[in-house]
Amino acid sequence: MSVCTVANTMAVRDTDVNVQGSALAGQHVLLGVTGGxxxxxxxxxxxxxxRQGAQITVVMTNAAQRIITPLAVRWATQGEVITDWDGDMQVLDGVDGVLVVPTTRDTLASYLHGLQNGPLLMALSVARSRGNPIMMVxxxxxxLANDxxxxxxxxxxxxxxxxxxxxxxxxGK
Known part of the structure; x- marks a missing residue:
């Protein structure tokens, strides 16, 4: 935990979190954020x-960026936030699992049909080919859910x- 001393008081940086468990300790999670x-x-x-010990890299769709800014997500994760294509995407090499939350129906359908219209869908395809666990919410x-x-x-x-x-x-949502 990072602290600074100001006038004999200790202040915790606002980016810090209190670790509350170790369920994800040592795990590198790719967090996909879609436009829901x-x-x-x-x-x-x-x-x-x-708080559960995860290291997080985020991939945001363009639609997600219209709802929440990459700056806010970077602050929350203290990790890399990918918003555009990167032909190399080396960050995917160390990923232990992928969590897509929220998952829009469009993202789910696009992924299942093999579309590659953004870095998140590419990352999901890479995870699938490598056998990484994928969870979608x-x-x-x-x-739409009842369709x-x-x-x-x-x-x-x-x-x-x-x-x-x-x-x-x-x-109703």
Missing amino acids: IAAVDTVRIARELR PSMHID PITDELVDRARHQGISIQWGNEEE
């Missing part, structure tokens, strides 16, 4: 991952070994 409105929770989620309006096509997408993702974790329904 639930992206506003990215700071809270990233800091919770850090869908976030969408209840009408039979969404069920097909979720079933297909689970068949491919992707962990799908739905959050609690709140206000």
